Amino acid sequence: MEPDSFTSALEDYARGQHRYIDSIIRQLQAPECKDRYMAEILQRLRNCVSMLVREHYEVVVGAILAIDWTNKSADVIKAYHAFIVNLISAHSIYTPSVLRALVGLFLPRSRGVVPKEGILLGDLEMETRRMREQEMGHVHNVLISILKAVPTAVPMLLEAIKQSCPYVLHKDSSYLEYFIQNILHTSTYCPTIRADALSLVIEKMIYLDVRASRERIEEAESDSEDEEDTELFHMETDLDQSQTNKRRNRLDEADRMDTVMCIFFSYIDKVAKNTDGSLNWEATRKLYLELLKHFEKIILPTYECCHTQYLLFYLVSLKQNLADGFMDYLWKKVKNPNEHQVYRKAAICYLASFIVRAKFVSIRSAADAVSLMCQWIHQYISTVHHNSMHNDVVHHGTFYSVVQAVMYILAFRQREFLDMDKAESFFLGLSLQTIITCKLNPLRIVLPVVARTFSSFVRKHQLAFCDAIMERNNRLIVPTANESGEGQHLESYFPFDPYLLIRSSGKISEIYRMFEGKAIVDMKLEKSSNDEEDEFVKDEMRDCGSYQTKTPVEAFLGSVSPGFNTNSFTLIG
Structure with missing residues (x-):
């Protein structure tokens, strides 16, 4: 076709004579269209x-925008690229x-690599991903x-991203995977959209996270183990299948969440680290501040969020200043009386x-944090009006949460605290006995497993004595927050409980x-004989919730959260 005739065809199209141009468009959209044409x-x-x-056009x-061009020859890609840039520059x-x-091309298309004889499924998947990455590069x-060419296009790009975002639970899990991967990559060369892009991604992650609860993940993994046990006689076949299953979470929402976590961890490395592996401090600091804003707005208010918060956990591990800054941020939120109690309790x-x-x-940073908490606790006790000093979680929820945090930290890292220089003066400065004997009676409100483990630790080293108070608490009927009896104990939420996502756990296990x-448990509090330990444990577990572990020691090893056991640790170490 001569240039003049093509121009004439376009002019005819504007006058309503569409036949020639429509014919060209059909040829361009046909799968068999030649690259040269x-x-x-x-x-x-x-x-x-x-x-x-x-x-008119x-x-x-x-x-033209709808034609499949990303997998064509270099000449086609170059011509398409030039046409698009010229088009928006002119119009x-x-x-x-x-x-x-x-x-829209961020989402995967149905076509893939044509399987060839002798090619393994894993190799085929890798080739498909390689081709996909190459096309996305174009x-x-x-x-x-x-x-x-058009700097004002940035808001339009962000709007296009929001409109094109796929449903989180789309039947094809690769939709969310590829889309998130591409919008995070977009933010690397268009930093002005990064805050909104991160917000969008984290909102999608939260949507998945709350559906992939710890209980559901553990239940799915437990069912998987049961299935393997029932098929013990098919050793050779099941061995390969078992190895395949162990590479992924069985729960679909957890597996999708695992994929997104892998993508986000890679994104953090790409932004925060130079090509030689050294830390790019300025870029890391900016990313931390942006993620911290999203943590405050999205992650912190989300009840029982399981894994999304590990994005910050990993990021702050790259630099001690960031870890210190994160702890300082949380503590300022805890002690700020203008914050809602829900957020203060979540922060602690x-x-x-x-x-x-x-x-x-x-351990030095941990000791400093515990000292600050104890100072706040003593100040709270001294300022609270005498008439209001009763077991009321509604009014004193932040106080009880901070006391529980102190007990939890001291019991969990007890060996390190005892090995510190000047450990004796450190513990004396905490005035633990004053805290546990105050009229607010925190030992009755904190989680029983935490109270028991803390009590055993401080009794052994004569740091404080809790037994008489805990015995008395067991005999008392304590006023509750409401008639249904709720409010006797704090909720058992510890955000950094063991990491359950399999493929992305490599980023977390080392840190x-x-x-x-x-954990030492004094059985004399209810039973004096070691032979009666099992019965005591069952009674103790009923007080705490439906634990799956056999002893308070095991419960503390895995977590103090009800229903959480030591088996969870096998996923990360």
């Missing part, structure tokens, strides 16, 4: 781009449509050129769990602390 048409459209006003432009009104079309190159749960679980939090040593 497609590149030639795109080049001619580029030369006539000034003619493509929206009034909106349908033509829409058809900025097409920018939203162009961006929607490009962002899309991002076009987006970069658009943002350079995060702080206590972070201090005991993060290997990169030194995660497990309980070491032995």
Whole structure:
């Protein structure tokens, strides 16, 4: 086709004679269209781009945007790239449509690699992913050129991303995986959208996270183990299948969450680390501040969020200053009387769990944190009106939560505290006996497993004595927050309980602390004979909730959260 005839065909199209241009579009959209022909048409459209006003050629432009070009030859990709940039430079009104079309390519298409004889399934999947990444590279190159040519396109790009975001539980789990991977990559060359992009991703993660509760994940893994036990006689077949199953979580929501966590951890490494592996402090600091805002707005208010918070756990592990800053942020929120009690209690749960679980939090930092908590507790006791000093979780919820945090931290890291220089003066400065004997009676409100383990620790080392108070508490009928009896104990929420997602656990296992040593339980509080220990344990567990472990020691090893056991640790170490 001669250039003049192509121009004439476009002019005819504007006059209502569509046959010739429609024929060209059908050929471009046909799967068997030759790359050479497609590149030639795109080049001619580029030369006539000034003619493509929206009034007459909106349908033509829409058809060009819909053609499958990312897997074509280098000539086609180059011609398409040039045409798109020229189009929006000449007609900025097409920018939203162009961006929607490009962002739509973030989602996977049905085509894939054609299987060949002798090719393993794993190799085929890797080849499909390689081709997919290569195609997305072409899309991002076009987006970069658009943002350079039209800087005002940034808000339109963000809007296109929000409109194109797939349903979290789409039947094809790769939709969410590829989309999140691409929008995070987009934020690396368009930093102005990063805050909104991170917010969008974290909201999707929370949606998955609350559906993949610890109980459901453990139940699914337990069912998987039962299935393997029932098929013991098919040894060879089941061995391979078992190994495959262990690489992924059995619960679908957990497996999807695992995939997203892997993507986000890789994104953090990409942003925070230089090519030689060293830390890019300025980039890391900026990312931390942005994630902290999303933590405050989205993660912290979410009840029983299981894994999303590990994004910050991993990020702050890269630099001690960040870990100290995170603890300082949480403590300021706890002691701020203008904060709602719900957020203050959540913040102290995060702080206590972070201090005991993060290997990169030194015992000196933990001791400083405990000292600050005890100072706040003593000040609270001295300022509370005498008439209001009764067991009321509603009014004194923050106080009880801070006391529980102190007990939890001291019991969990007891060996390290005892091995500190000047450990004796440290414990004397805490005035633990004053705290446990105050009229607010915290030993009656904190979780029984925490109280028992703390009591055993402080009794052995004569730091404080809790037995008489705990015995008396067992005999008392304590006023509750409501008639149903709720409110007698604090809720058992420890955000950094063991990490249950299998594939992404590698990023956490090396920086995660497990309980070491032995929690000492004094059986004389209810039973004097060791032979009656099992009965005591059952009674104790009924007080705490439906624990699956056999002893309070085992409950403390895995977590103090009801229903959480030591088997969870096998996933990360």
